[in-house]
């Protein structure tokens with residue numbers, strides 16, 4: 001069973017979304033025992049990530065690779081552990097590799113967040129994510145660029161859809177007709193009252209104009225199932241969701 005607060009949603013025969021109150025990750029099963037993870041929660045989500053693998057009958061060593069939509073701590077936290085402990089390959093867009101290795105950091109600072117701390121939602125959220133290990137500065141030295149040849153060998157043969165803006169090398173993935181959009185398009189967030197297709201608050205986005213341009217990229221994706229980085233799984237044409245956001 002997955003840890004309390006984590007729901008494992010079967011999106012297709014091969015694609016499962018782990019939805020928590022703070023961040024999501026995606027599991028893609030293959031024809032064999034292998035499984036692909038797209039994103040991997042906070043460092044403190046390790047037990048929950050392992051719980052979702054177990055729910056699908058998979059062990060940590062069955063994880064063929066972890067794809068990152070981007071290298072923010074809420075999406076790659078437990079990938080740090082997989083890479084160190086199980087030598088799990090971790091891939092992301094070529095433009096995100098330096099970020100994943102922590103050669104530099106493109107993440108909202110504590111000082112920027114402090115300006116929002118008068119809002120109860122933000123204050124509560126900040127305390128919760130700190131407890132999940134949000135303040136770690138660790139990177140993944142072995143992170144590498146996902147090439148087309150590599151992607152073809154992974155469960156589900158995911159197709160990268162580059163969506164820079166939230167970070168410089170942010171990338172979405174199309175797998176089994178499901179769009180895994182990371183933080184390029186979300187449907188809810190602990191700091192937001194709104195439920196439905198949206199961009200993250202601009203304080204979290206490295207480049208807001210590129211975020212909007214990436215929505216146009218997503219609008220061209222022919223799919224009707226969305227697993228966002230935050231919020232619920234959504235079933236509607238992606239072009240409509242991108243337009244609403």
Ligand SMILES: [Zn+2]
Pocket residue numbers: 023072074075183229230
């Ligand atoms: Zn995020």
